Amino acid sequence: MRTERITDGGQSERREPKVVVGAAIVSGGRVLACARSAPPEVAGRWEFPGGKVEPGETETAALARECVEELAVRVEVGDRVGPDVRMAHGRSLLRVYAARILGGDQPQALEHAELRWLTADELDTVTWLPADVPIVAALRPLLERP
Template identity: 40%
Template sequence: MIISKKHIHVTCAIIERGSLVLAAQRSATMSLPHKWEFPGGKIDTGESAEECLQRELMEELNIGVTVSRALSPVTHGYTDCTVTLYPFVCTIHSGEIILHEHAAVVWLKADELPTLDWAAADVPVVAMYLTTVIPD
């Protein structure tokens, strides 16, 4: 008997501030505890990816963002599910970061991003983003 894994569609925000990029650390109570990720969340039925991104960032971080561009979606198979990430490069236009779900956030230069212990689905997003960044 073949049991198909759940396929989850998730947005993620690559939030830029000057030459820095935001990374968020998952809390101990989240799946993949303590791994780093670009913040975002599951797309609800009938919701566009950009609507989801705005909703999730307000819920998780208390911020509104302006999307500057989308990157190509990335699909990763975990043991219990498959995740397709829809990454968007953004800037904050309103709010101050308040952590509602994450353990921590850091602002890093793009070339420092690979030093973090990323969730597996985010690893190719980091690599793709780095190909789009012009070094200082």
Template identity: 50%
Template sequence: MTERIVVVGAALFDDGRLLAARRSAPAELAGRWELPGGKVEPGESPEAALVRELREELGVDSATVERIPGEWPLRSPYVLQVWSARLLPGSAGPRPLQDHDELRWLAQDEFWDVDWLDQDVAAVRELSARLDAGTR
């Protein structure tokens, strides 16, 4: 059996808006949008990985809130799990530091204004449904 490697994505919310990050690398993903995040390192919890990745990629201090139900396959052996997250008080605003060239805060009616990476589409659909139901 192939070992599963978890990639964490952040549904980072601020004032009811979701942060989307446009990939600048690798070339096959450049120009498309994703929920920021990255791989969970050996011995690291997904929540700790998400906080670390947001600090490295966006320069923000954050806290995870809850895991969004579901898990989405990436290329084998990777799977995507998404957590809602929030900026900590006093954290600098996010800026694209690694692998991204633009960030956008999207209101719920703007979620589909960007060209999401295929694997993020299902996660964003789940986020939208949760917002419609009054949960996040």
């Protein structure tokens, strides 16, 4: 999936969307949800932690880095969860991976207003960012497994 933009010379330029990765951190049948603190238009909405993949970085390396930066936890990245989700008018693509915390680390809200561990029955108790809604739907059956 590529996006197009018109250059100053009137020519069409195709480019791949930026990839944003998210972590569905699962522990004990619950997933970690994070409330955004900024920018103001999304503050208080909930998301999976993560961020942009930097040039030369793999998606899994980016996700591990983002979890350290945002939550002060080391994670083992697992399989993809849910579909690719188009964001920012098609300029970005969200990919979420299952993850588990390593070494007994405890998540800290370094960049978020609040953190909550949610069971499958509690997933609808928070207001998710639109890009995360399809991931929540895909995650529910994973949380309901014994």
